[in-house]
Amino acid sequence: MDTVTQTSPKTGLTAAEQQYPLPPSRWDASVYTDPDRYRSELTAVFHHSWFPVHPSRDLPRARDFLTWDRIGQSIVITRLDDGSVRAWHNVCQHRGARLVNGSGNCGRARFTCPWHGFVYDLEGMVGAVPLRESFDEEALRGLRAPAVQVTEWAGWIWLALSDDVPPLLDHLGAIGTELAGYGLEGFTTRFRTSVRLKVNWKIAVDGFNETWHVPFTHPHTLAGLVMWRDAVLRISSPHSWMTLPIRGYTERAKATDDHRASHLCHYLVFPNTIFSCFPTHLQMWSAWPVSVDETELCAYEVVGPPPAGKTAEQWDRHNRRDWQQFLDVLNEDAEVINDISTVIGSLGFRGSMFNTAESRLTAFHREIARRIGEEEPA
Ligand code: FES
Ligand SMILES: [Fe+2]
Structure with a gap:
């Protein structure tokens, strides 16, 4: 044969x-x-895939942050006090300024926009707003830098830029x-x-x-x-x-x-x-x-x-x-x-x-x- x-x-x-x-x-x-x-x-x-973007150990302590700039996007990745990670778009919701540069530890757990001072917490939520009474209060309610899917697996921090991407392990099969x-x-x-x-x-x-x-x-x-x-x-x-x-x-x-x-x-x-x-x-x-x-x-x-x-x-x-x-x-x-x-x-x-x-x-x-x-x- x-x-x-x-x-x-x-x-x-x-x-x-x-x-x-x-x-x-x-x-x-x-x-x-x-x-x-x-x-x-x-x-x-x-915009519809998961990526390993940093070793988990690049973000070892609570309140550590880093910024990830690729494929035309800038993302802030933070570690919360409970050890979990968050990721959100690095762009101010007022008039689009870049919020965070580089990496480090954010001891005060907040980031202040360098343009007009909107304050963001480690999860990207807007807190203090200068001249708050001059804004439409409705527009400020629940305002945040949009969240990005993030997870830690196999020693890496993984991001997915869209919400419609399935969970990481489903994606990896x-x-x-x-x-x-x-x-x-x-x-x-x-x-x-x-x-x-x-x-x-x-x-x-x-x-x-x-x-x-x-x-x-x-x-x-x-x-x-x-x-x-x-x-x-x-x-x-x-x-x-x-x-x-x-x-x-x-x-x-x-x-x-x-x-x-x-x-x-x-x-x-x-x-x-x-x-x-x-x-x-x-x-x-x-x-x-x-x-x-x-x-x-x-x-x-x-x-x-x-x-x-x-x-x-x-x-x-x-x-x-x-x-x-x-x-x-x-x-x-x-x-x-x-x-x-x-x-x-x-x-x-x-x-x-x-x-x-x-x-x-x-x-x-x-x-x-x-x-x-x-x-x-x-
Ligand atoms: S652009 Fe950030 S506060 Fe104005
Ligand atoms: Fe080769």
């Missing part, structure tokens, strides 16, 4: 389909360059179950960096969600480690993930059914965040749109407690080496990706074609097309 068409009794899929689940697809170059489409993506995709298995609440963010890329955010996301560029882009850093031919891709709409065997690690891992214990597991939390996980440590990064042709990549090294047999010092050295290697790999990716900016307007580039090994890219672009109400190209 032809081995290619042999199907698994368990899944009914051929071996090729199990590894690479979607057929090839093609996408017009305009998905990366059209400013109107970019604006549609911001509203239809970014199977990816949430996967990530929950790592016990990330007990991990710490050890290193972080950010890098500007001169391309559309989807080029950045595409670049990190397939592995067969490894022998070409990363011949000296990753090619000897990542067994990229054996990556198994999975679609878990709107997210996706893959398991990657690692030379010298996967063979050594004790026989286990749990891929998390034996493989590098690489998850895309739709639309823009990747968790690349080992059981003991991980890298997480998000591709934030800045404009149609600019992206800011924010990356973190997140580490668990020292594994059995390692001292704190050994573990620290290991984490430093790991982070340096990640930065080297990131630089190699950034070089290729930034060079795309010099040819993105080329008359010779009509669009991208994704093969089956790029099934995660097909799933990602299909999801975006669906959300902005576009037909998938034939």
